Each structure stands twice: as C-alpha cells, then as structure tokens.
Amino acid sequence: MLRVALFGCGRIGRVHAEAVAGHPRAELAWVFDPVETAAKEVGSQYGAAASTDADAVLADGSVDAVIVASPTPTHVDLLTRAARAGKAVLCEKPIDLAIARVDACWGEIGASDPLVMVGFNRRFDPSFREIRARVTAGEIGRLEQVVIISRDPAPPPAGYVATSGGLFRDMTIHDFDMARFLLGAQGAGDVVEVSAMGSNLVSPEIEEVGDIDGAVVTLRSADGALAQITNSRRCAYGYDQRLEAFGSTGMLIAQNQLPTSVRYAGAERSESAAPVLNFFLERYGPAYRAELDHFVSAVEKGARPSPDFADGRAALVLADAAAESLRTGRTVRLGG
Ligand SMILES: NC(=O)c1ccc[n+]([C@@H]2O[C@H](COP(=O)([O-])OP(=O)(O)OC[C@H]3O[C@@H](n4cnc5c(N)ncnc54)[C@H](O)[C@@H]3O)[C@@H](O)[C@H]2O)c1
Numbered sequence: 001m002l003r004v005a006l007f008g009c010g011r012i013g014r015v016h017a018e019a020v021a022g023h024p025r026a027e028l029a030w031v032f033d034p035v036e037t038a039a040k041e042v043g044s045q046y047g048a049a050a051s052t053d054a055d056a057v058l059a060d061g062s063v064d065a066v067i068v069a070s071p072t073p074t075h076v077d078l079l080t081r082a083a084r085a086g087k088a089v090l091c092e093k094p095i096d097l098a099i100a101r102v103d104a105c106w107g108e109i110g111a112s113d114p115l116v117m118v119g120f121n122r123r124f125d126p127s128f129r130e131i132r133a134r135v136t137a138g139e140i141g142r143l144e145q146v147v148i149i150s151r152d153p154a155p156p157p158a159g160y161v162a163t164s165g166g167l168f169r170d171m172t173i174h175d176f177d178m179a180r181f182l183l184g185a186q187g188a189g190d191v192v193e194v195s196a197m198g199s200n201l202v203s204p205e206i207e208e209v210g211d212i213d214g215a216v217v218t219l220r221s222a223d224g225a226l227a228q229i230t231n232s233r234r235c236a237y238g239y240d241q242r243l244e245a246f247g248s249t250g251m252l253i254a255q256n257q258l259p260t261s262v263r264y265a266g267a268e269r270s271e272s273a274a275p276v277l278n279f280f281l282e283r284y285g286p287a288y289r290a291e292l293d294h295f296v297s298a299v300e301k302g303a304r305p306s307p308d309f310a311d312g313r314a315a316l317v318l319a320d321a322a323a324e325s326l327r328t329g330r331t332v333r334l335g336g
Helices: 011-022 036-046 054-058 072-084 099-112 126-136 158-162 172-186 204-208 285-301 309-328
Strands: 002-007 026-032 049-051 065-068 088-091 116-118 143-151 191-199 214-221 226-232 240-247 250-254
Touching: 002 011, 002 054, 002 285, 011 026, 011 036, 011 065, 011 285, 026 036, 026 054, 036 049, 049 054, 054 072, 065 072, 065 285, 072 088, 072 099, 088 285, 099 309, 116 285, 116 309, 126 172, 126 240, 126 250, 126 285, 143 172, 158 204, 172 191, 172 214, 172 226, 172 240, 172 309, 191 309, 214 309
Parallel strands: 002 026, 002 065, 026 049, 065 088, 088 116, 143 226
Antiparallel strands: 143 240, 191 214, 214 226, 240 250
16 A cells, blocks of 8 residues: 655645545555644544644655645645655645746755656546547547637635736646647647737736736647647636647547536527536546546556656746746747
8 A cells, every 4th residue: 555645735635635545555644734623634534644743744654655735835845855755746736836946846856866746637637638649549630739728717816816826827837738748649849939918807806916817828839739728717607628639630629527418408598508517626526536546556666657747847837938928928939
C-alpha cells in the first residue's frame, strides 16, 4: 500500500482525500492543515492521523507520497520540503504564480530527479483523453485546430481573485495545459505564439482588483496548428467544458455533461434537458480519481508521471505570455 500524506484540507484537498481513501493500493496516512479543525475533520472521516506540524509528517519515513493541495503561495515550500524528504509529490496547479520561483524550486530539488506530478486533472477526463488518443491514432488526419471552451458557473469571491495571480495563471492554466496536451498529440512541438484579448463584462469587483473576467487566447504550435481558448468567470447554464479537435479528415468533439440522458420534447421546445453539471467537483469527479491512479502507478513503477513538473512550468510560461499579450496588444513569440 502506498502511504500518502495530504497537505491542505480545503475544497480540492477533500477531493484528493476521498480519491486516496477509495484507491485499492493507497492509504491516507496523514492529513495536515494549519487549521486544526480542518485537519481533524478530514482525518477522522478517512481514518488518517491529523497534524498541524508539517515537519512531523515529512519526518515519517513510512510516508511514500505527498499531495500538496494547499493555497498556491505555499506550494513551492511544501513541494521542496517533501521532495527533499524523499517523497513523491502530486502538487496542485499552478506550481507557483512566478516562473522565477518555479525555476528556483527545480534548482533546489532537480538534481535528485524527484517524482513530481502536477494536478492538471482535465488530462484524465475520459472524453478529453479519448480525443487525444484518437488524434494520436490519426483518426482525423493531421491536427489543424483545437477549440477549448471553459467557463465557470460564477466568479470566485473577490478576495480569492485578488491573490489568484489573475485569470490566465489561475483559470486558463488548465486550458493552456489542455492545449499543449492536444497539440502534442501528434508530436507537433510546443506552442510558439500566444495572442490574448480580455474583457470585463461580468464582475466590477474583478475589474477593481485589476483582473479580467473573460478571455479569448489563440496559440500556434511549432508545426502551425492553432488552438483557441475561450474563458468566462460566469456562465448562466453551469460549468461549460467543451473541446473540439479538427483535422484534415474529420473532427472530434466532447460536449458538456448532463446528470442523465433524459430529454424532453413538447409543443414549445424539444431536445430540452437538465442543466449541465454545475462545477468542477461534479464534472471532473472521475478525472480526479484517474489522476490519483496515474500518480499511484507512477510511484509504484518509479515511472515519470504526465503531467510532470516541466508541464506545470510550461503552462505557466503560456499564462505569462498571455498576460504580456493582453498588456501590450501584441502577439508573444516563445522558444527563442
Ligand atoms: N485541479 C483543480 O481542479 C483545482 C480545483 C480547485 C483548486 N485547485 C488548486 O488547489 C489549491 C487549493 O485550492 P482550494 O480551492 O482547495 O483552497 P481552499 O482555500 O479551499 O483550501 C486550502 C486549504 O489549505 C490550508 N492551508 C493554508 N495554508 C497551508 C499550508 N501552509 N500548508 C497546508 N495547508 C494550508 C487551508 O487552511 C485550507 O484548508 C490551489 O492551489 C488551487 O489553485 C485546483
């Protein structure tokens, strides 16, 4: 059994706790949170020891792996300490908001080639994963265009937005990774151009803290394929998560998911269904479990996980490029 310690017992930490507890080859040994009540609540729910002392958890030699699910500014410190203690790490996205800190982190730990996976859970969504596999298999010929639509049901609290690093580093980061995941499906090389536009049409509070609440970002890969990402912090019909891959001989598309397949037809409307799944906890439940399974298998085999630390860094490079494009109104070229 892989013995796992969880750092951070908030929204996403609880998702990971449930996934570890439900995994046949993993057990939740420790949960850590500076808020004792949070640690105790999750610990007692899953039969794990609860602690507010990170050093004590990391000093436990029987712990094989650590999940970092704490607020973003704490990731680098915890990741560094866990890797130094010889633990495999699954770190939530983004690794950090500043590329200099990401690079300094790898400078500290890279020499020992630690096993580090980054929590881009959407790579493990069964539909998105199938699209990638079928693009790789050549089912739509040469990949030419990718369309990613990602809209949240409602804006996060203003306090969260103020320290989030902005829409590109906090939210679009998932879509940057998804764009790289798909554009790389045929070995097309990484993204070489980024162009972004943003809008403030949703929340005055977001505008007040200098962030945007909607964006369209265009990416070009080294072999010329294009990806377009559309984001909004508000979506009246729920959590809008769609994906399209368009190639020389066809197209693959993943639509929004509904709780059931039931449709209504009547005199006033037809093909009417229940609203789309509301947010990430519902929409990506299977993906979080598959992500954990990939991590457990990688640790067992000593194999490199995907997405790894370099993928986490690459998505942040794209977020920085999008922010620069938004600021300057110009397309940003990457990769020398
Ligand atoms: N992959 C995804 O789908 C996804 C979804 C949500 C959040 N996230 C990421 O997960 C991270 C946490 O987000 P959240 O929404 O769960 O936040 P949250 O505020 O709900 O939970 C954070 C928890 O971490 C605890 N904490 C604070 N400082 C800590 C420290 N130094 N060490 C350990 N724990 C500490 C807090 O007390 C809290 O319980 C963020 O980096 C966020 O970007 C990822």
